[in-house]
Amino acid sequence: xxxxxxxxxxxxxxxxxxxxxxxxxxxxxxxxxxxxxxxxxxxxxxxxxxxxxxxxxxxxxxxxxxxxxxxxxxxxxxxxxxxxxxxxxxxxxxxxxxxxxxxxxxxxxxxxxxxxxxxxxxxxxxxxxxxxxxxxxxxxxxxxxxxxxxxxxxxxxxxxxxxxxxxxxxxxxxxxxxxxxxxxxxxxxxxxxxxxxxxxxxxxxxxxxxxxxxxxxxxxxxxxxxxxxxxxxxxxxxxxxxxxx
Amino acid sequence: xxxxxxxxxxxxxxxxxxxxxxxxxxxxxxxxxxxxxxxxxxxxxxxxxxxxxxxxxxxxxxxxxxxxxxxxxxxxxxxxxxxxxxxxxxxxxxxxxxxxxxxxxxxxxxxxxxxxxxxxxxxxxxxxxxxxxxxxxxxxxxxxxxxxxxxxxxxxxxxxxxxxxxxxxxxxxxxxxxxxxxxxxxxxxxxxxxxxxxxxxxxxxxxxxxxxxxxxxxxxxxxxxxxxxxxxxxxxxxxxxxxxxxxxxxxxxxxxxxxxxxxxxxxxxxxxxxxxxxxxxxxxxxxxxxxxxxxxxxxxxxxxxxxxxxxxxxxxxxxxxxxxxxxxxxxxxxxxxxxxxxxxxxxxxxxxxxxxxxxxxxxxxxxxxxxxxxxxxxxxxxxxxxxxxxxxxxxxxxxxxxxxxxxxxxxxxxxxxxxxxxxxxxxxxxxxxxxxxxxxxxxxxxxxxxxxxxxxxxxxxxxxxxxxxxxxxxxxxxxxxxxxxxxxxxxx
Numbered sequence: 001x002x003x004x005x006x007x008x009x010x011x012x013x014x015x016x017x018x019x020x021x022x023x024x025x026x027x028x029x030x031x032x033x034x035x036x037x038x039x040x041x042x043x044x045x046x047x048x049x050x051x052x053x054x055x056x057x058x059x060x061x062x063x064x065x066x067x068x069x070x071x072x073x074x075x076x077x078x079x080x081x082x083x084x085x086x087x088x089x090x091x092x093x094x095x096x097x098x099x100x101x102x103x104x105x106x107x108x109x110x111x112x113x114x115x116x117x118x119x120x121x122x123x124x125x126x127x128x129x130x131x132x133x134x135x136x137x138x139x140x141x142x143x144x145x146x147x148x149x150x151x152x153x154x155x156x157x158x159x160x161x162x163x164x165x166x167x168x169x170x171x172x173x174x175x176x177x178x179x180x181x182x183x184x185x186x187x188x189x190x191x192x193x194x195x196x197x198x199x200x201x202x203x204x205x206x207x208x209x210x211x212x213x214x215x216x217x218x219x220x221x222x223x224x225x226x227x228x229x230x231x232x233x234x235x236x237x238x239x240x241x242x243x244x245x
Numbered sequence: 246x247x248x249x250x251x252x253x254x255x256x257x258x259x260x261x262x263x264x265x266x267x268x269x270x271x272x273x274x275x276x277x278x279x280x281x282x283x284x285x286x287x288x289x290x291x292x293x294x295x296x297x298x299x300x301x302x303x304x305x306x307x308x309x310x311x312x313x314x315x316x317x318x319x320x321x322x323x324x325x326x327x328x329x330x331x332x333x334x335x336x337x338x339x340x341x342x343x344x345x346x347x348x349x350x351x352x353x354x355x356x357x358x359x360x361x362x363x364x365x366x367x368x369x370x371x372x373x374x375x376x377x378x379x380x381x382x383x384x385x386x387x388x389x390x391x392x393x394x395x396x397x398x399x400x401x402x403x404x405x406x407x408x409x410x411x412x413x414x415x416x417x418x419x420x421x422x423x424x425x426x427x428x429x430x431x432x433x434x435x436x437x438x439x440x441x442x443x444x445x446x447x448x449x450x451x452x453x454x455x456x457x458x459x460x461x462x463x464x465x466x467x468x469x470x471x472x473x474x475x476x477x478x479x480x481x482x483x484x485x486x487x488x489x490x491x492x493x494x495x496x497x498x499x500x501x502x503x504x505x506x507x508x509x510x511x512x513x514x515x516x517x518x519x520x521x522x523x524x525x526x527x528x529x530x531x532x533x534x535x536x537x538x539x540x541x542x543x544x545x546x547x548x549x550x551x552x553x554x555x556x557x558x559x560x561x562x563x564x565x566x567x568x569x570x571x572x573x574x575x576x577x578x579x580x581x582x583x584x585x586x587x588x589x590x591x592x593x594x595x596x597x598x599x600x601x602x603x604x605x606x607x608x609x610x611x612x613x614x615x616x617x618x619x620x621x622x623x624x625x626x627x628x629x630x631x632x633x634x635x636x637x638x639x640x641x642x643x644x645x646x647x648x649x650x651x652x653x654x655x656x657x658x659x660x661x662x663x664x665x666x667x668x669x670x671x672x673x674x675x676x677x678x679x680x681x682x683x684x685x686x687x688x689x690x691x692x693x694x695x696x697x698x699x700x701x702x703x704x705x706x707x708x709x710x711x712x713x714x715x716x717x718x719x720x721x722x723x724x725x726x727x728x729x730x731x732x733x734x735x736x737x
Contacts (some may be wrong), residue, residue, distance in 0.1 A: 028384060029333050029375065037280035040310060040335035048384060067283055090272050092287035130272050137270050141291060 021055035023048075025064060032062020037088055039067040039096060049075045054111070059083040059118060067093025068148065071106040071114075079118025079164055087170075089126035091134070091144045100152025100175050110157040119165030119188075122150050127170045147171030147196070153179050161187055172196040173216075180205040189214045197222040205229045212236075214243060221245065264298030266291070268307070275305015280331060282310040292318045297356070302326035302363060310336025311400070314351035322363025322416055330367040330400065330422075334376040334385070337400040345397045346423070347404035351411070358412030359403070367402045369422025370445040376422075396448050399423035405431050414438055420445040425469070429455040430483060436462045444470035444498070444595045451475070451495060456483035456510060467495040470596040473522070475500075477507035478538050481569060484511035491518040497525045498591040498598040501550065504540060505533030506564075506661060508571065512538065517545040526591040526598035528555040529583055532576065533661035535562035537569025540576065548581040552590045554598075554608075556583035556630045558663035559623065561614040561678075562656070571618055579626035579685075583610075587633035602664040606636035606697075609671050614678035615657055616704065626685040632672055634691030634717060641668035642696070650703050650729045653677075671727070673699035673715070681707040691717040699725040709735040 028045040030038040042057075046069060049055045054074025061082035067090075071077070079085065087103045088094075099107035103122060106112055114120075131147070134140040147170040153159060159182045166173050166189045173191050176182060182204060189198050189212070198216040201207060203225045210233035214220040220243050223230060227245055235243045271288040273281040285300075289312060292298045297317025304325030310333070314320065322328065330348050331337070337346045348367055351357045359365070376394045379385040387394050399422035405411050406429045417440040418425055425443045428434045434457055443449040451467035454460055455477045467473045473495035476485045485504075495501050501522040504512045512532070522529045529550035534540045540561075550556060557578060561571045585607060591597050610630060614620040643649060650670060659665050669675045673689035676682065682705060689699045699715045702708055708731060715725045 027382065029335060029379070035278050036333075039280075039283075040331075040333055040337075044335040044384070088283075090284050092271070092283040095283055095287060134270075134272065139270055139288075139291060141294070144287060 021053070023055055023057050025057060025059050030064055032060070032064055034063030034065055034086065037065050037067060037093065039069060039093065042066055042069050043096070046070065046072050046075050059085065066103070068095065068097030068102065069104055070096070070098040071104055071109060071112045073109045074111045076113035076115065077104070079114070079116035079120070081117040083116070083118035085120045087121065087123040087127065087148070087150070089123050089130050091127065091131050091140070094148040095144070097148065097152065099154040100149065100177065101146045102149040102152030102175065104150065105152045106156050107154045108156065112153070112156060112158070113160035113162070114151070114164055115160065115162040117163055119167055120150050121167045122169035124168040124170040149173060149175045151175070153177070155179065157181050159183065163187065165190070167191070169196070172200050173198040175200045176204050177202040178204065182207040184209045185211050187212045189216060191216045201225065201230065207231070209233070209235055264295070266298055266300050268300055268302050273307055275303070275307050275326070277306035277308055277329060279308060280310065280336060281307050282312055282336060285309055285312045289313065289315050289318050302328065309348065311338040311347060312349055314349060314354055314357045316354040317356045319358045319360055319412070322359065322361040322365070324362035326361070326363035328363070328365045330369060330372060330402070332368060332371040332375055334372055334379065334400070339398065343404060343406050343429070345404055346400040347402070348400050349403045351405045351408050353407045355409040357405070357408055357410070358414070359416055360412060360414045362415050364417040364419060365402045366419040367400060367421040369399065369420050369449070373399045373422040373446045393447050396423045399446070402426055405429065407431065409433055411435065417441070418443065421449055422446055423448055424450045424453050427453045427455060428457050428460070430480070431457040432459055434460040436465065438464045440465065441467040441469060444468060446470070447596060449596070451497070453477060454485055454488070455507070456480050456485060458486045460485070460488045462493065463489070463491045465493050467493065467497070469495070469497050470594070471497065471499045472503045473497045473501050475503045476512055477505065478510040478512065479507045481509045481537060481567070484513055484539070486513040488515045490515070490520070494521040495525070496523055497527070498594055498596055500527045500531050501525050501529040501553070502545070503531050506535060508534045508536045508538035509569070510538055511540060512543065513541045515543040519547040520549070522548070522550040522553050524590050524594065525550065525553040526589070528558040528663050529553045530556070530578060530581070531558040531560070531663065532573065533560045533562065534571035534573050535560065535564040535661050537566035537571055540573040543576045545578045546580055548578070548583070550581070550583040552586050553583055554585065554590050555610065555663040556581065556585065557610040557625070559612045559620055560661040561618045561620055562658065562661055563615060563618065564658045573614070574621040576622070577624040577626065578628070579624070581627070582629045584631045585633065587635070602662070602667045604641040605664060605668040606641050607632055607672065608664050609669055609673050609675045611663055611669070611675045612677070612679050612682070613675070615655055616678055619678045619680040621680040623679060623681070624683045624685065625687060626683070628686070629688040629690070630673060631690045631692065633693060634672065634695050635693030636672060636695050636697060638696040643668040643670040645670050645698060645701060645727045645729070647729060650701065669701070670697055671699060671701035672697045676700070676702040676705045679705045683709045683711070684713060685711045687712070688714040689716070694719045698723065698727045701727045701729065702731040703729045705731040707732065707734045711735070
C-alpha cells in the first residue's frame with residue numbers, strides 16, 4: 001500500500017514537472033543511422049514543441065548525428081537507453097548554436113531538461129582533428145576556433161539534467177552562465193581528452209549537483225560567484241574522491 | 246549597343262575575382278551522405294571576409310541544405326561536382342525577408358555567381374513529398390492547395406534577391422522542389438550556357454526573372470515541367486526591363502517564353518532572338534498583363550516551335566490590378582515558324598500539363614485584350630503556323646455570327662491561357678480588342694479541312710495585312726478572314 005502510494009506520488013511529481021506531450025525524433029525526419037546530420041530536424045522538433053505548449057522530445061536507440069541545436073522553453077529532451085546524440089566532426093556545424101558555442105545551447109529559456117540513460121558524445125577526437133587541419137591551412141577563423149561544449153546554457157532558469165551520460169567534449173562538458181535553479185543528478189561525465197574543466201558555472205544560483213560521476217582530465221568543476229549558490233552531494237571523480245568546490 | 250557593352254562588362258566582371266579556395270580544405274565531403282551546409286556556409290563567409298574569390302568544388306556529390314552566397318564570392322562547380330539537395334525540408338531555410346525556401350540564396354549581395362560545368366541537383370521531388378507528409382502530420386503548416394505544399398514551402402535551387410552583378414554560367418540545374426532559379430529585383434544578371442532539367446515536381450520552371458533589369462540569358466537549354474523562360478513582375482512599382490534572351494532551346498509542359506502571370510509592374514525593352522521550342526504543351530510565346538503591368542517595346546525575332554500546343558498568345562486582363570490598368574503596346578514578333586500537333590505535345594513527359602478548358606478543337610494563336618484595355622501597336626511579321634486542322638463542330642463549335650462572336654466571354658479575371666475561351670471561332674489567329682495591328686507575310690496552314698475560318702478579328706481597329714497566305718484543303722471559297730466590329734486599314 002505504501003509502495004503504491006509512493007509510486008503514485010512519484011507519478012504526480014514527475015508529471016507535474018515534465019510537459020505532457022511526447023514526440024519522437026523521427027516525427028521530424030531525424031534519422032538514427034549515425035550518418036545523417038540531423039540538425040535541421042532536431043531544431044525543427046524543438047521549435048515545434050516549444051511553439052505548441054511544450055513537451056518531451058524522445059530519442060530511441062540509435063546514433064543521431066547533429067550540429068549545434070538550440071533548446072527552448074518547456075522542451076525536455078529524453079535520451080532513452082541506447083540513444084546517443086553524436087556531435088558533428090565539423091566545427092562549422094556548431095555555428096548554429098546560440099550564445100554559448102555548444103552541441104546543445106540555450107539562451108534566456110526556462111524549464112528545459114535533458115534526461116534519460118542515453119548519452120551525448122562530443123566526438124572530440126574527430127572534431128579536434130578537423131579543427132587542427134583547418135588551422136594548419138589558415139582557414140580557422142576565431143569564431144569557429146572556439147571549442148564547443150556539450151551543453152551551454154546562458155541566462156536560463158529551471159534546468160534539469162538527469163541520468164544522462166556526457167562523453168568526449170572538445171571543450172568544457174557543461175557551461176552555465178547566469179542560470180538559476182539547476183538540478184543535476186545521477187549524470188556521468190567521461191571527458192578524458194580536452195583538459196577543460198568539466199562543469200563551468202558563472203554567476204549561477206540555486207544549483208544542486210548530486211549522485212554524479214565526473215571523470216575528467218581537467219578540473220571537474222569551476223565555480224565563479226557566490227559559493228552558497230551550489231549544493232554538491234555524493235558526487236565523485238574517477239578515483240572515488242568526493243568533489244567539492 | 247548599351248546591352249552589348251553591358252554583356253562585355255558582365256563577362257569580365259567575374260574574372261576580377263581571382264583568388265581560389267577549395268571547399269575540400271574546409272572539410273566538405275563529396276560523399277553524397279554528409280550534410281555540408283554549415284561547412285559550405287563557413288567557407289563562403291571565410292572567402293567573403295578575405296575580400297572574395299572563387300570557392301571551388303571538385304568532383305563529388307556535396308549534400309547540402311540552404312546556404313547564403315556573399316558578395317564577391319563565386320561558386321565554381323567543376324565537371325563532376327554536384328551540389329546535391331538534402332531531402333529533409335528542415336535542412337532548408339524559409340528566408341524571412343524573401344518568404345521562400347531555396348538551396349542557394351543570395352540576398353542583397355553584389356558580384357556573386359555560380360560557374361563551371363558541374364551541377365546543382367535539388368532532388369526536389371523527394372523533398373516535396375517529405376514536406377507533404379510533415380504537413381499531413383501537422384508538423385508543418387500549409388493549406389496543401391492542389392494537394393501539394395505551397396511553392397514557397399518547397400526549396401528552389403537558386404534564389405537571388407536584390408543582387409547586383411550576378412553571373413550564372415555553364416552549370417546544370419536539376420530537379421528543384423519548386424521553381425528552379427529566381428532572380429528577383431536584381432541588376433546585371435548574366436546567364437550563359439546553362440542546362441536545365443527541371444521536371445521532377447509541380448511548378449518546376451526553367452528560369453524566373455522577377456522585377457529585374459539589365460538581364461542577359463543566352464545559349465542555354467531548358468527542359469521544364471512548368472514555364473521555360475519566365476519573366477514576372479510582383480511589385481507594382483518595379484519591372485523587368487532591358488532584357489536580352491537569345492539562342493536558347495526549351496521544352497515545357499507549360500509555356501516557352503512567358504511574361505506573367507504575376508504582372509504587377511511591367512516588362513519593357515526586350516530583345517529576344519533565336520529561340521527553339523519543342524514538345525511544349527502550351528504557348529511558345531505568351532505575354533500576359535493581367536495585374537496592372539505595362540508590356541512595352543518587345544521584339545521577338547526568330548522562333549522555331551515544333552510540336553507545340555500554341556504559337557502565340559498575347560493577353561491583357563484585369564485580374565489583380567488593384568486600380569492599375571494593364572497595358573500592352575509595341576510588340577513585334579517576327580520570323581516565327583510553329584507546328585501545332587493534333588495530339589498532346591508533352592505526352593510521356595513527367596508531370597504532363599493538365600488537359601483543361603474542354604471541349605475545344607485546336608486553339609488558334611490569340612491576341613486578346615479587353616474592351617477598355619486594348620492591345621496596341623502589334624506587328625506579326627514572317628509568321629508561319631501549321632495546324633492539324635480537322636476540327637469537329639459536333640464536338641465543339643463556335644460560329645461567326647455577330648451574336649456568336651459577341652457571346653464569347655471577356656473573362657477579365659481568368660488565368661491568362663491560350664485555351665481559356667474554350668472553343669474559338671477561328672483556327673489560325675483570333676484577335677479581339679486590338680488597336681493597330683500589322684500582319685506582314687503571314688502563312689497559315691491547316692492540314693485538314695476546318696469548319697472555322699482562319700482568322701477572326703473582333704473589335705480590331707487599324708488592322709493592316711500585307712501578304713496573307715492561307716492553305717486549307719477543300720476550303721473552296723470559304724471566307725477565311727472574318728471581321729466583326731473591326732476596320733481593315735489596308736490589305737495588300
